[in-house]
Amino acid sequence: MASLNVGNLGEYLREQRRSAQLSLRQLADAAGVSNPYLSQIERGLRKPSAEVLQQVAKALRISAETLYVRAGILDEKERDELETRAVILADPSINERQKQVLLQIYESFRKENDFETLSHADADVDADVDGSGSDARPKQSPPSS
Structure with a gap:
């Protein structure tokens, strides 16, 4: 699978997840998404919807808008x-x-x-x-x- 231009988002999500001391599985469960899907997002292979980003942001207790900007959904x-x-x-x-x-x-x-x-x-x-x-x-x- 070719990498989409969401690597920056994936790296950022991984950093935030690690800062929150959550495993990939724990974050996936908290956000209500599958573990493999979240892994693909972190590796820059999938571009998540705004709804998924909102769920992940809520689980990480961070701003959804920040994720939207990093995903190219919203500008700065x-x-x-x-x-x-x-x-x-x-x-x-x-x-x-x-x-x-x-x-x-x-x-x-x-x-x-x-x-x-x-x-x-x-x-x-x-x-x-x-x-x-x-x-x-x-x-x-x-x-x-």
């Missing part, structure tokens, strides 16, 4: 956003209204920064197209008469 930016929201919602020192306001402010900052990033990227593309980019040669003015 999405994970950071989800984790930030989870931390805000889990904070017992602020009330529900404050949590909602904080989430709205957080979302508005993210939108503003995404817009700025897109605007800068569009400006760079426009500069390259019209020749005014950083690698373009300066235009010479026509000779005066």
